Amino acid sequence: MRKQKGTKFKFECWEKFSCDYTCEVCIYLTFQARDPASDSLISFQTLFSDGGCGADFTIEWRSLACRLSSNERLDDYWDKSGLIDEFYMGDMPKWLSDEALAADNKKFYVVQEPDFLENDWLYLYSEIAFYAKTDCNLTTSPRLEVKKVVIETKEEYMTEAREKLKAENAIFYISYKYDGDDRSATGLAGDHRAIVRKTMDGKPGHMCLEVARRTEALTSPGETSTPITDFTKFVEYLDC
Template sequence: MEDFELLRRKKRRRKAKLKLFARFGFDVDNCSYPSRLIESTWGEDYDIALYGRLGIYCHNFQKGTNFKFVRWEKYDVISTADVHFYVTLDARDPASDSVFSFQTLLCEDSSSNFPVRWNTLACRIKCDDAVDERWDDKAVDDFYKDAMPKWLSDEELASDNKKYYVVQELELQENDWLHLFTEIAFYSKTNNELTAPPPLEIEKVVVVTTEDTEEGHEKLKAQNAIFYVNYKYNGEYTKWARDHKAVIRKTMDGKPGHMYLEVVTAE
């Protein structure tokens, strides 16, 4: 009876803690299980920087801003069925050259079949508002819910040039988030060994989306899309010095700060 009561109390405390994190997770200083607060002067952890940069991309995409990542300041980790990272970082607005505090909540649900399954649930200028952690799966088109697609063949690409859009060289330069997506894809296949952004060169990107667009380049602005990326690594590690392929799927459920990014390699 005593063991049952103790277990019930633990469950109660855990439930209360999860509610607390849903509201104040970015600033809860609690080093006991299941969370841990990490603070850094310079923000060296490369994976945390990727989480923060992805959050800034989501905000820029949804709000039309052009914020830039500076460094991450601190993060908190809470482990439930998935792993939630509450990241506080410094961002810069080039329009005013101001630096401010920015928050990203990222849920990681990766596996051997899905090296990257990253779900942003909050991407915002720092505030104390509660986070809406409920992903609305019904709002996402069924086209994006199946297993990750196989690599796009040359025959498929040639069969329907309206369905597929090949990103132009100038667009690769103008849309730096394509390099972020590619960087995340490469990071996933290196068993998280990277400690800094690698020298990658994108050779080709093809975009597929079910959303109606008048011009092919407008597919880059689709909320839901699949990207087929050819790229190569130009760094010093010879074991990675070859051509690489990745299939990247981005979906949104229409809620502010919500985005799902899935990546599989295609070699």
């Protein structure tokens, strides 16, 4: 992924787009991205899988491919039994309490202001969480103010806590605010919480994001999910 490899490609334009509707929604994308270092355009292929909303109100989205454009066969099998520890599987965790954060600070990292500037994908996580909880079709990318992010891993950090920003498997507790700038989502203006769990099965281009649509009892019984409709920022985050 981009943050592991230290590259920073920027989305430029779509080339191809196709969908396959089976037990999951699979979206095949070919797009161009610009390498700021050389100002050159590079063609990428990615496969996005939308697993929908589970019984526990958890949305599951996966990247099953992200590579330079090629005719080689994709390895689109997600290996749950591979490198993913059981700590990152099963039901989503509850919202992190202040007591838990204070009691075991080797497993947690409170993201600092400079980290947001260097890791803009943290804002993407809040946007994904916002899309996951809304049933409306936003006409613009929502303006969200990220107020606090805490990263949890099973593993304790070795040198400094900010190492958790590069963890392959991690849980993110995000507090953010939406100002209601889009008319179609004015009812959602205010403070929000999000729990996002990221896992990687060790295969190149593979990543799974699970989003808890309710962090406590915040989801109404009749609430349904809407698949993400704007993939641009998601694929910007990916890097082959």
